[in-house]
Amino acid sequence: MATSAADRAIAPPGPGFAPILKKALLSALVALGLFALMIGVRTETGSTGQLTYWTRFGELAAMVGAVFAGSIVIELLRRWIGPAGSRGIVPPRVTEALGAAGRWIAPALLVFALLVPVIFYQQRYILDLGILVLTYVMLGWGLNIVVGLAGLLDLGYVAFYAVGAYSYALLAQSGLPFPQPADTFPYISVDFLKLGPWAFWVLLPVSGLLAAFWGMILGFPVLRLRGDYLAIVTLAFGEIIRLVILNWQDLTGGPNGISGIPRPSLFGIPLTPGPNGLAATLGIPFSPTHRLVFLFYLILILALLTNWVAIRLRRLPIGRAWEAMREDEVACRALGINITATKLSAFSIGAMFGGFAGAFFATRQGFISPESFTFQESALVLAIVVLGGMGSQLGVALAALTMIGGFELFRGLDQYRMLVFGIVMVLLMIWRPRGLVGHRAPSVFLHGRTTIAADMVKEGRG
Amino acid sequence: MSTDAPILAVEHLSMRFGGIVAVSDLSFAAQRGHITALIGPNGAGKTTVFNCITGFYRPSGGTMRLVHDDGEAFRLDRLHDFRIAKYARVARTFQNIRLFPGMTALENLMVAQHNPLMRASGFTFLGLLGAPSFRHAEARAIAFARDWLDRIGLTERADDAAGNLPYGDQRRLEIARAMCAEPALLCLDEPAAGLNANESAGLSELLLAIRRDFGTSILLIEHDMSVVMEISDHIFVLDHGVKIADGAPQAVRDDPKVIAAYLGAEDEDAAAVMEGGA
Numbered sequence: 001m002a003t004s005a006a007d008r009a010i011a012p013p014g015p016g017f018a019p020i021l022k023k024a025l026l027s028a029l030v031a032l033g034l035f036a037l038m039i040g041v042r043t044e045t046g047s048t049g050q051l052t053y054w055t056r057f058g059e060l061a062a063m064v065g066a067v068f069a070g071s072i073v074i075e076l077l078r079r080w081i082g083p084a085g086s087r088g089i090v091p092p093r094v095t096e097a098l099g100a101a102g103r104w105i106a107p108a109l110l111v112f113a114l115l116v117p118v119i120f121y122q123q124r125y126i127l128d129l130g131i132l133v134l135t136y137v138m139l140g141w142g143l144n145i146v147v148g149l150a151g152l153l154d155l156g157y158v159a160f161y162a163v164g165a166y167s168y169a170l171l172a173q174s175g176l177p178f179p180q181p182a183d184t185f186p187y188i189s190v191d192f193l194k195l196g197p198w199a200f201w202v203l204l205p206v207s208g209l210l211a212a213f214w215g216m217i218l219g220f221p222v223l224r225l226r227g228d229y230l231a232i233v234t235l236a237f238g239e240i241i242r243l244v245i246l247n248w249q250d251l252t253g254g255p256n257g258i259s260g261i262p263r264p265s266l267f268g269i270p271l272t273p274g275p276n277g278l279a280a281t282l283g284i285p286f287s288p289t290h291r292l293v294f295l296f297y298l299i300l301i302l303a304l305l306t307n308w309v310a311i312r313l314r315r316l317p318i319g320r321a322w323e324a325m326r327e328d329e330v331a332c333r334a335l336g337i338n339i340t341a342t343k344l345s346a347f348s349i350g351a352m353f354g355g356f357a358g359a360f361f362a363t364r365q366g367f368i369s370p371e372s373f374t375f376q377e378s379a380l381v382l383a384i385v386v387l388g389g390m391g392s393q394l395g396v397a398l399a400a401l402t403m404i405g406g407f408e409l410f411r412g413l414d415q416y417r418m419l420v421f422g423i424v425m426v427l428l429m430i431w432r433p434r435g436l437v438g439h440r441a442p443s444v445f446l447h448g449r450t451t452i453a454a455d456m457v458k459e460g461r462g
Numbered sequence: 463m464s465t466d467a468p469i470l471a472v473e474h475l476s477m478r479f480g481g482i483v484a485v486s487d488l489s490f491a492a493q494r495g496h497i498t499a500l501i502g503p504n505g506a507g508k509t510t511v512f513n514c515i516t517g518f519y520r521p522s523g524g525t526m527r528l529v530h531d532d533g534e535a536f537r538l539d540r541l542h543d544f545r546i547a548k549y550a551r552v553a554r555t556f557q558n559i560r561l562f563p564g565m566t567a568l569e570n571l572m573v574a575q576h577n578p579l580m581r582a583s584g585f586t587f588l589g590l591l592g593a594p595s596f597r598h599a600e601a602r603a604i605a606f607a608r609d610w611l612d613r614i615g616l617t618e619r620a621d622d623a624a625g626n627l628p629y630g631d632q633r634r635l636e637i638a639r640a641m642c643a644e645p646a647l648l649c650l651d652e653p654a655a656g657l658n659a660n661e662s663a664g665l666s667e668l669l670l671a672i673r674r675d676f677g678t679s680i681l682l683i684e685h686d687m688s689v690v691m692e693i694s695d696h697i698f699v700l701d702h703g704v705k706i707a708d709g710a711p712q713a714v715r716d717d718p719k720v721i722a723a724y725l726g727a728e729d730e731d732a733a734a735v736m737e738g739g740a
């Protein structure tokens with residue numbers, strides 16, 4: 001790898017313009033073939049049912065021209081930037097500067113995140129968006145354990161998000177069940193402990209544990225599956241959970257969802273306008289923004305907890321076993337590592353953080369329905385992890401910020417939003433096929449901090 | 463308490479894949495603290511025997527008994543998968559190196575110490591809280607790994623990705639990784655493959671040092687006869703899944719059946735070619 005990169009750095013930047021032109025011509029030809037009937041000829045039913053048609057050669061020419069020009073631009077861009085690992089034409093000084101910037105970007109982001117409610121106190125929209133971004137940062141960090149560290153491609157992560165949300169919603173409404181012995185058949189009765197304002201704090205860990213439990217349940221059948229097969233089965237699992245929620249009307253309310261989910265309290269003090277509320281306790285006028293600020297810091301703390309645990313785990317034997325399993329499962333077995341336990345632990349710990357995020361989502365919205373837990377969400381979180389660079393905490397945070405924040409930013413573009421978004425994703429994948437932060441930081445050092453180039457690190461095959 | 467029983471006794475081992483008999487009724491024993499070599503032409507079933515011993519295949523028949531120094535015995539044919547490495551403490555290397563290429567040399571050696579470290583980290587809970595007992599255990603593990611890096615001369619490159627190391631270094635690192643699992647029996651599948659004469663000599667020294675300093679019993683598959691003849695205490699020769707000869711290096715070298723199996727040729731030619739790596 002090192003030699004090929006060096007070769008590319010020394011070699012002149014590609015063989016002239018001819019191949020680019022050839023490729024562009026070819027693309028234009030394909031476009032002509034595709035669009036000739038789609039755009040070139042327009043047909044309609046005439047007034048008496050006969051076929052009327054007219055040609056639109058101008059538009060056709062414009063489309064083919066656009067493909068031709070676009071192909072040249074993309075090829076030039078590709079040549080200018082080059083794939084990851086190669087030098088391309090970007091001068092090394094720029095790369096170094098980016099590397100230096102990388103060191104302070106994480107602390108700067110953290111400070112910024114802490115200050116967001118102060119800076120944007122008057123703008124509820126920004127606060128709301130911040131909460132959303134942080135929810136996805138947390139989900140991304142949770143999924144990163146499964147996909148990035150353990151190398152298990154999980155397309156059904158939203159299932160655990162849903163389990164967490166529904167666990168919280170249902171238990172908060174019914175109270176925490178306690179089985180007790182009884183005199184009559186079936187000699188057991190269930191008491192429900194009402195949790196009042198403490199509901200969120202008691203049920204947050206419960207939701208996480210239930211999600212972790214479901215992570216294990218999912219883990220068992222897919223232990224032997226790898227790569228694409230694993231992805232398909234996890235995808236199916238995500239759909240099963242959603243369909244069960246949708247159809248188990250008695251319990252989950254089906255498509256109507258659950259409303260009136262208790263809001264979180266600041267350690268027992270509700271954030272309501274009443275006399276017991278936080279505002280009254282502090283003697284300040286009530287404002288609905290208080291709750292938003294509180295929710296913002298709550299999800300920030302939860303996300304940072306996820307981050308802290310993930311970073312810690314990576315330096316523990318279990319984390320090293322996850323990464324080793326991603327690199328080479330056979331070698332792991334030869335070293336006496338229990339692959340079953342290692343995989344299940346990755347699944348369940350990843351699922352646990354999904355469950356935490358789900359409980360937060362439920363308490364923030366006050367209403368949940370199966371609509372919120374579609375495959376789209378799984379795909380979005382997975383895209384965040386892949387774009388960020390699998391295994392990189394900072395990369396995932398940046399990707400969540402770009403994807404969720406950027407998506408909102410382009411709201412003005414209306415229907416072109418998706419188009420812009422798609423183009424950005426394609427360019428990013430050409431520029432950095434291993435994600436924003438593709439390199440890997442070793443978990444233990446002898447001499448000093450180093451990084452491992454992206455092309456060395458394996459993605460894992462499940 | 464120590465025992466005189468051989469470290470590994472394989473009896474009537476057979477392994478069939480469908481209609482193909484890869485190993486048939488093979489019996490051999492590896493003595494404690496010895497270097498035992500398993501040689502034979504390509505396709506003789508050597509790696510199949512290894513895969514049976516290390517739990518990657520379940521043998522179709524026969525028994526394999528491994529006895530630790532303290533007399534504790536394990537039936538390898540009844541343990542499988544990672545349990546052979548974990549409980550019976552059999553470590554192995556692979557014919558085509560299987561390091562963790564994206565992890566550093568040091569990390570590779572740390573992964574090999576997974577099971578003791580996992581216990582020390584209280585199955586992650588103590589480690590997550592940063593318990594001092596775990597921190598000490600980890601420092602010891604790093605020191606142990608460092609010791610091995612010193613032995614194989616890779617201390618300088620401890621923090622480099624294993625996949626970036628030169629081929630010969632990767633071979634030695636894989637052996638060091640297996641040794642970091644503190645095995646009772648070390649199984650090496652063609653450790654000299656792809657090494658030049660110099661590196662082969664270095665490998666022989668390393669293996670002799672392992673036997674001398676740790677008393678680890680070694681089971682070796684090798685094509686490079688210079689290595690096999692130099693370091694082996696006992697050699698078993700396989701051909702078409704059957705044992706055709708065994709004995710001390712010199713006796714095996716002169717055995718006409720062995721020469722025939724390798725070449726179907728006469729003495730001097732055989733010796734000459736075997737010298738060059740069969």
